[in-house]
Amino acid sequence: MATQAATGVLAGLRIIELSAFVAVPLGGMTLAQLGAEVVRIDPPGGGLDYGRWPLTAEGASLYWAGLNKGKRSVTVDMRTDRGREIVRGLVTASGDGAGILVTNLSPRWLDYEQLRAERPDVIMVVLRGSPDGSIAVDYTVNAAAGYPSVTGAADDVVNHVLPAWDVVAGTLVATAVLAAERHRTRTGEGALVELSLADVAFATVGHLGHVGEVVVNDDDRPRYGNYLYGSFGKDFVTADGHRVMVTALTPRQWAALVAATDSATAMAELEDELGVDLIDEGARFAARERIAEILAAWCAQRPLDAVGAAFDAHRVCWGPYRSFRGLVEEDPRVDPDRNPMWALVEQPGIGTYPAPGSPLSFSSLPRVPVTAAPRLGADTGDVLAEVLDLGEEDLAALRGAGTI
Amino acid sequence: MATQAATGVLAGLRIIELSAFVAVPLGGMTLAQLGAEVVRIDPPGGGLDYGRWPLTAEGASLYWAGLNKGKRSVTVDMRTDRGREIVRGLVTASGDGAGILVTNLSPRWLDYEQLRAERPDVIMVVLRGSPDGSIAVDYTVNAAAGYPSVTGAADDVVNHVLPAWDVVAGTLVATAVLAAERHRTRTGEGALVELSLADVAFATVGHLGHVGEVVVNDDDRPRYGNYLYGSFGKDFVTADGHRVMVTALTPRQWAALVAATDSATAMAELEDELGVDLIDEGARFAARERIAEILAAWCAQRPLDAVGAAFDAHRVCWGPYRSFRGLVEEDPRVDPDRNPMWALVEQPGIGTYPAPGSPLSFSSLPRVPVTAAPRLGADTGDVLAEVLDLGEEDLAALRGAGTI
Numbered sequence: 001m002a003t004q005a006a007t008g009v010l011a012g013l014r015i016i017e018l019s020a021f022v023a024v025p026l027g028g029m030t031l032a033q034l035g036a037e038v039v040r041i042d043p044p045g046g047g048l049d050y051g052r053w054p055l056t057a058e059g060a061s062l063y064w065a066g067l068n069k070g071k072r073s074v075t076v077d078m079r080t081d082r083g084r085e086i087v088r089g090l091v092t093a094s095g096d097g098a099g100i101l102v103t104n105l106s107p108r109w110l111d112y113e114q115l116r117a118e119r120p121d122v123i124m125v126v127l128r129g130s131p132d133g134s135i136a137v138d139y140t141v142n143a144a145a146g147y148p149s150v151t152g153a154a155d156d157v158v159n160h161v162l163p164a165w166d167v168v169a170g171t172l173v174a175t176a177v178l179a180a181e182r183h184r185t186r187t188g189e190g191a192l193v194e195l196s197l198a199d200v201a202f203a204t205v206g207h208l209g210h211v212g213e214v215v216v217n218d219d220d221r222p223r224y225g226n227y228l229y230g231s232f233g234k235d236f237v238t239a240d241g242h243r244v245m246v247t248a249l250t251p252r253q254w255a256a257l258v259a260a261t262d263s264a265t266a267m268a269e270l271e272d273e274l275g276v277d278l279i280d281e282g283a284r285f286a287a288r289e290r291i292a293e294i295l296a297a298w299c300a301q302r303p304l305d306a307v308g309a310a311f312d313a314h315r316v317c318w319g320p321y322r323s324f325r326g327l328v329e330e331d332p333r334v335d336p337d338r339n340p341m342w343a344l345v346e347q348p349g350i351g352t353y354p355a356p357g358s359p360l361s362f363s364s365l366p367r368v369p370v371t372a373a374p375r376l377g378a379d380t381g382d383v384l385a386e387v388l389d390l391g392e393e394d395l396a397a398l399r400g401a402g403t404i
Numbered sequence: 405m406a407t408q409a410a411t412g413v414l415a416g417l418r419i420i421e422l423s424a425f426v427a428v429p430l431g432g433m434t435l436a437q438l439g440a441e442v443v444r445i446d447p448p449g450g451g452l453d454y455g456r457w458p459l460t461a462e463g464a465s466l467y468w469a470g471l472n473k474g475k476r477s478v479t480v481d482m483r484t485d486r487g488r489e490i491v492r493g494l495v496t497a498s499g500d501g502a503g504i505l506v507t508n509l510s511p512r513w514l515d516y517e518q519l520r521a522e523r524p525d526v527i528m529v530v531l532r533g534s535p536d537g538s539i540a541v542d543y544t545v546n547a548a549a550g551y552p553s554v555t556g557a558a559d560d561v562v563n564h565v566l567p568a569w570d571v572v573a574g575t576l577v578a579t580a581v582l583a584a585e586r587h588r589t590r591t592g593e594g595a596l597v598e599l600s601l602a603d604v605a606f607a608t609v610g611h612l613g614h615v616g617e618v619v620v621n622d623d624d625r626p627r628y629g630n631y632l633y634g635s636f637g638k639d640f641v642t643a644d645g646h647r648v649m650v651t652a653l654t655p656r657q658w659a660a661l662v663a664a665t666d667s668a669t670a671m672a673e674l675e676d677e678l679g680v681d682l683i684d685e686g687a688r689f690a691a692r693e694r695i696a697e698i699l700a701a702w703c704a705q706r707p708l709d710a711v712g713a714a715f716d717a718h719r720v721c722w723g724p725y726r727s728f729r730g731l732v733e734e735d736p737r738v739d740p741d742r743n744p745m746w747a748l749v750e751q752p753g754i755g756t757y758p759a760p761g762s763p764l765s766f767s768s769l770p771r772v773p774v775t776a777a778p779r780l781g782a783d784t785g786d787v788l789a790e791v792l793d794l795g796e797e798d799l800a801a802l803r804g805a806g807t808i
Binding site: 009010012021022026029030034048051052053054055056057061062063065066067069112129130131132134135136137139140141142143144145146147148149150151152153154156157158159160161162163164167168169171172174175176178179180181182183185186189190191192193194195196198199200202203204205206207208209210211212213214215216217219220221223224225226228229230231233235243244245247249250253281282285312315316317318319320321322323324325326327328329331332333334338339341342347350351353354355356357358359360361362363364365 | 413414416425426430433434438452455456457458459460461465466467469470471473516533534535536538539540541543544545546547548549550551552553554555556557558560561562563564565566567568571572573575576578579580582583584585586587589590593594595596597598599600602603604606607608609610611612613614615616617618619620621623624625627628629630632633634635637639647648649651653654657685686689716719720721722723724725726727728729730731732733735736737738742743745746751754755757758759760761762763764765766767768769
């Protein structure tokens with residue numbers, strides 16, 4: 001692990017993670033896959049997410065394995081005073097790149113002020129559900145955010161399957177750690193950094209213009225099914241029953257789409273009929289159903305191969321719809337032999353399968369090798385020896401007492 | 405602007421942004437809203453996203469305003485040699501926290517090696533659609549990622565309305581800048597950092613266990629409609645026709661839900677009948693339709709107020725579904741008087757409306773005030789004077805030539 005960390009851009013950072021579920025584990029892993037040493041702490045037997053679905057036939061969690069790659073795992077009984085003392089000790093241990101905690105659990109005994117008393121420049125990043133302390137998870141935040149009410153074609157709410165807010169918040173946790181650590185390097189000051197899933201989600205709603213639509217335009221965006229809002233984009237069915245997503249956001253993409261589908265005449269007639277210029281994105285959106293008719297007929301006459309070949313030849317912005325299986329089996333961007341972000345990883349208790357590393361590649365440094373998630377508690381002894389200077393006797397006593 | 409920057413945790417950083425659409429503008433804004441000086445460069449008249457919908461009645465883009473808050477705006481004619489030289493000069497200007505470019509356009513004349521010749525430790529973060537150079541946007545990447553094929557209840561693909569991959573990638577751009585700048589501070593080395601929307605999306609698919617489901621379990625996850633996968637969560641309708649999302653991910657949340665809905669007896673009977681213990685998340689998922697029947701009947705007999713009161717009294721993890729208008733008008737978490745992340749901002753050319761700042765709050769520092777997006781080109785003269793030391797005569801000549 002020490003060797004791995006030395007290869008990444010974040011070598012020298014040590015983050016203690018007390019977490020469960022998606023966001024904070026992903027935040028920690030984002031840092032680990034860039035070379036930071038990330039120590040995830042769980043109770044013996046595992047935390048709230050240790051058995052989270054999907055599971056293998058043997059009952060191992062593919063979810064847990066996926067979100068804890070490249071970390072070290074320490075198990076401590078945090079119901080005991082000694083266990084809590086160990087966790088606080090790991091968080092507040094000395095060292096330039098140490099003294100950093102990320103958590104979405106933040107139990108009362110792991111209080112920022114108390115940590116700060118032990119290490120004045122400690123950094124603690126805390127993710128909550130809501131800024132007001134009310135309980136919230138990705139799924140309830142998303143319901144309130146407005147998206148399920150405008151997703152899909154039917155007049156019904158449609159939940160996301162992707163826990164998007166968890167993923168964004170987790171990525172922002174990584175940003176928060178680096179921002180706070182930069183500040184600490186320059187000023188010597190630590191920080192308590194707080195964020196919530198709800199703030200992350202609703203800020204995004206604001207950034208993307210939806211709040212302005214309501215307040216400035218006195219509008220409430222309706223659902224547009226699979227049409228892309230404000231320009232042209234839609235799904236189409238090919239002659240052999242495949243589906244493709246086709247977009248034309250820019251003038252160049254629109255020109256490419258018209259050329260690829262031989263529809264210059266039809267589009268010109270449509271422009272004449274409607275008195276618009278379809279090079280304008282708003283005009284394309286207004287005329288979306290008419291445009292779609294023309295393109296649907298073209299796609300319906302050709303199998304996927306021919307559609308894709310014509311689109312690629314003209315550099316149309318398109319892509320096939322795939323199932324997860326289709327993605328894994330057909331998309332070259334998920335092939336470890338063709339994309340260095342992926343590696344075949346042997347995951348203890350699960351087997352060997354392709355796993356992704358960081359989407360970030362740094363020119364001056366080799367990629368951090370993609371490594372498996374640890375076995376639960378595998379690094380307890382090593383970490384306590386390295387960070388807290390505990391000897392074999394101490395560790396044996398802690399094991400005897402069931403603390404670790 | 406200098407005053408504002410001085411208040412944030414990233415004070416002292418200067419990022420040059422050559423961008424359009426969501427991801428990189430959001431990445432730049434994430435840094436700007438933490439106090440970095442972010443200079444967005446556009447062609448005179450605006451870039452590809454300057455007229456992106458939603459628009460106000462007067463034709464101003466709420467989208468552009470939303471994604472460029474707190475930045476400075478410089479317009480330069482980049483078709484001219486002098487214009488390109490100015491952009492390269494802004495990117496490679498001296499200064500500890502300067503020398504950073506984020507872009508999703510990366511024209512050939514703005515090449516990393518050339519920038520590096522002018523400033524050896526320059527940092528350039530480049531976002532592309534696909535790692536293999538093929539064209540891709542959020543909507544085509546999402547189609548390939550697998551989610552639209554399992555979203556919704558009907559047997560049809562359902563596109564996301566939220567451009568989730570853009571938002572995640574943009575947040576990761578901010579992470580990349582800080583990781584690279586940390587490395588530069590420690591080693592003196594700059595970096596070309598590359599990422600793609602496709603890698604961000606497909607890495608997430610891997611992290612969340614979907615690749616393992618295919619390769620290890622030989623499974624392809626079907627659609628489960630609005631049910632949360634692997635535990636219990638679903639939407640319900642109240643007596644007065646409102647919809648609520650209810651989840652019970654943890655044993656505590658499950659106990660709260662059973663208590664709030666007075667369904668201990670019904671759930672115990674269900675456990676007996678099925679021979680399962682619903683405290684187990686997998687058992688809840690397997691019995692989801694039976695559980696939903698019990699809860700649906702309970703919700704259907706009560707108006708939203710009563711449902712919410714019972715849920716809150718027991719700390720159930722739930723939330724109402726809202727439209728965007730409902731979010732803005734009803735959710736206290738989006739009220740500038742109650743949530744300091746929000747402020748009423750006067751956006752030039754648009755009006756005054758609530759706008760979000762950073763979801764991150766740093767204990768030791770005041771929040772960076774939420775400020776509007778600049779008028780296009782508003783800072784051109786100031787930035788060129790400050791960073792490139794151009795005098796009034798130089799600026800007048802550039803204006804005369806139409807270069808700025």
